[in-house]
Amino acid sequence: MSESSPVNRTLIHGGTVLAASGPFAADVLVEGETIAALLRPGAEPGAVDERIDARGKYVLPGGIDAHTHMEMPFGGAFAVDTFETGTRAAAWGGTTTIIDFPKQEKGTGLESTLDAWHAKAEGQCAIDYGFHMILSDVNDGTLKEMRTCLDRGVNSFKLFMAYPGALYSTDGEILRAMDTAAEIGGLIMMHAENGIAIDELAAKALASGRTEPVQHGLTRPPELEGEATSRAIRLAEVTRAPLYIVHLSAHQALEAVSEARDAGRDVFAETCPQYLYLSLDDLARPDFEGAKYVASPPLREKSHQPSLWKGLRTNDLSVVSTDHCPFCFNEEKQLGREDFTKIPNGIPGVEHRMDLLHQGVVAGELSLARWVDTCATTPARMFGLYPRKGVLAPGSDADIVVYDPAAEQVLSVNTHHMNVDYSAYEGMRVTGKVDTVLSRGSVVISGDEFRGRKSHGKYLPRDSCQLLR
Incomplete structure (x- = not known):
């Protein structure tokens, strides 16, 4: 009988540990794929393989x-990041888990869709991954398959109030x-825009000869996101289903979410970095440059941004995700x-989420605790991964980021690792940069090296x- 291989031990020492409850000084001992202990600074844990x-x-x-x-x-078209290139770029930016969306096509089943996405992702990912399910064809068969998806570890289902004729x-x-969803314990995720x-x-704009990218934003006004968000919340109230609004961009939609949460409803929402930093002005860039910024919901006027930052501080916006979909x-x-x-809808961003939200800390918009909470801890709790993910605690996976808050960098297509030919944040200078990333105890990023x-x-x-109440 052969002896098992020794477990690798790593000590991360001298840093400030960040948690959703606040920062504190501690050293982190990793054994194999998990965190073994949080130690008093300077405590000697015995022999270690790497410091x-x-x-x-x-x-x-x-993240x-x-x-x-x-x-x-x-x-x-197809989003140009594969699971290989996209997860590698995510790791460069301090993200160690993604949750992606298998997309059910009309006339197909949920299980076959899930099988197809497993085939795309298996053996290709540099970091851990899970799946939601896009439910685009609601019928007796697919409603039954929602139960089967739960058995396979997929319990969140995205529906669209936009894109008539498709989703x-x-x-x-x-x-x-x-x-x-209410019956089986699933979570409904909603793309809330009044697509009809x-x-x-949009047809009126095209008939008038207005074809430029900024029309994408002008024909998807924030009032129609607010209306759809309110309607989704009312439907959830009727069914008593928990509801998660994806990529919220407008203060009208946020007001509806805030009202529901104040009333004690199980309503949650995420926003994305593009809605915090980019605006309708980017969609209006000349010479078709605005096409780089076409996503749905569209970028809004800058006046929406203070409300979104406030929503993150108050937890009316619980999560920051990217909706990374690069073309x-x-x-x-x-x-x-x-x-x-x-114009294919999507903006690249999986590599820059942690840095952009840290820039919110630098600017005084967020505390360190909310940075960690919105980017790691709450997503883990929202989607059933906590405490395996989203926290530094004994027994948790050793998904750890060592982050240099003083480093400066300039975001650019010339330096990013996403498989796309432009950066939505070209030339933006940010303070803070990933130094080291561990995924389940293995160093995947070390300085400027992908390992x-x-x-x-x-x-x-x-x-x-x-997080259900």
């Missing part, structure tokens, strides 16, 4: 990006899906040069939401 000096740096749980679209088909669900279909009204506005400007985005409705491998990441079956 990581974190003096002057933060030590925080690896969880709960909204990505790797290799997703959209409007005749759109009627209020009746949404009601049926919410009824099922938006299509009318190259010189290829896929060109499909809409003569018609803004044909990971594409087969390292494991699939994460998820439990139910841990």
Whole structure:
């Protein structure tokens, strides 16, 4: 009988540990894939195989990006980041878990869709990953398959009030899906925009010869996001289903969420860095440059941004995800040069989420605790991964980021690792940078070196939401 291989021991010492409850001084001992102990600074844990000096740096749980679209088909194009390139870029930015979206096509089943996305991701990911499910065809069969998805570790289901003729669900279909989710303990995620009204506005713009990218924003006004968000909340109240609003961008939608949460409803929402930093002005850039910034919901006027930052501080916005869905400007985005409705919707961002939110800390918009909470701890609790993920505690996975809060960097296509030919934040100077990243105890980023491998990441079956009231 052969002896098992010795467990690798790593000590991260001298840093300030960040938690959702606040910062504190501690050293972190890792044994194998998990955290063995948080030690008094300077305490000697015995023999270790590797020491990581974190003096002057933060030590925080690896980020969880709960909204990505790797290799997703959209409007005749495919998101250009594969699970290999996208998860590697995520690791460079301090994200150690993604939750992606298998996209059910009309006339297909949920299980076959899930199988297809497992085939794309298995053996390709540099970090751990899980799945939500896009439910675009609500019928008796797919409602039954929602139960099967739960057995396979997928308990969150995304529906669309936008994109008639493709992903759109009627209020009746949404009601049926919410009824099922409430019964089986699932979570409904909602893309809340009034797609019927938006299509009318878009057709009117095109008929008037207005084809440029800024029309994407002007024909999807914030009032229609607010209306759809309110309607989704009312449907959830009727069915008693928990509701998670994805990529919230407008203060009208945030007001509806805040009202529901004040009333004690199980309503949650995320926003994305692009809505905190970019605006309608970017969509209006000349020479078709605005196409780089086409996403849905669209970028809003800058006046919405203070409300979103406040929502993050008050927990009316619980999570920051990226909705990472990259399309190259010189290829896929060109499909809409003569018609803004044909521009593939999506902005790259999986690599920059942690840095951009830390910039919010630098600017006084967020505390260190809320930075960690919105980027790691609450996503873990929201999507059934806590305490395995989202916290530095004995027994948790050793997903750890050593972060240098004093380092400066300039975001650029010339230095990012995403598989896309532009940066939405080109030339933006930020303070703070990832120094070292561990995924389940293995160093995947060390300084300017990628030390990971594409087969390292494991699939994460998820439990139910841990934040229900």
